[in-house]
Amino acid sequence: MKIWVDADACPVVIKEILFRAADRTRITVTLVANQSIEIPASHYIKFLQVRQGFDVADNEIVKRMDQGDLVITSDIPLAADVIEKGGTALSPRGELYTANNIKARLNMRDFMETLRSSGVDTGGPPALNQGDRKAFADHLDQILTRHTINNRKRSPTLLTIIDTQIHATLTPNAFINVGDSSLLAQLVTNYDLKQDLQILAAVNVPPGSAGSEYGGIDTGIAGKQLSTGPGIFAQLAWYF
DSSP: OEEEEEGGGGHHHHHHHHHHHHHHHOOOOEEEEEEEOOSSSSSTTEEEEEOOSHHHHHHHHHHHOTTEEEEEEHHHHHHHHHHHHHHHEEEETTEEOOOOOOOHHHHHHHHHHHHHHTTTOOOOOOOHHHHHHHHHHHHHHHHHHHHHHHHHHHHHOHHHHHHHOOOOOOEEEEHHHHHHHEEEEEEEEEEEETEEEEEEEEEEOOOOOOTTTTTTTTTSSSTTTOOOSSEEEEEEEEEO
16 A cells, blocks of 8 residues: 655645654655655655646546555545545545545535635635544554554564564664763664654663763762663653
8 A cells, every 4th residue: 555645735734644654654655746845754755746737736646546545635526536446535634535425525515616606705624623633643543554454464474564563763872971981872762653642762871980970970978979870761752
């Protein structure tokens, strides 16, 4: 499965959720737009710029997607084309388009277009809110989990499961006091448990002689120093 994003109108917060999902699951996310968009450095995040023009980005997504791919869009006709080709369509507000509801959405869209062309002010869509963001993250999690389970059934080896499920970032850090030659060595890892839940853990090892910043700060009391010492810490972060 690949994820395609109708990126011109996709909110930044939704893109950030998708970026984290791409690195966590190693599923390729491709943003398609007719203007330049900055993306983070990742093997699993790509950007495709298309020429200006009505429905050019939509047509390119439909052309490139395969059956089983996921498309993120608020464009109802594009969602209908995706479903017809065997894909899954999810709006940035967390609405999952299906073969059962897409016809009703198309009819409502056409009705609103008729009202607007008649001069009726129908207003614009409301701003993306916390409920929309949660609905999107929850639906995305369900889709990715279902994809992972299906992959396990096709290839249920331990190596495949580990490679699919565990993808944490390891970052080594070193803090050096050049004045007393002490050092704090640190290894930090972070892992996305869900789209909005991340765990951060680190191991600290502070080599240094007694009385140095990292080896032990002298308290002025004979034989007594303050020292960070080797340590482990963990932090759970919830994005909302």
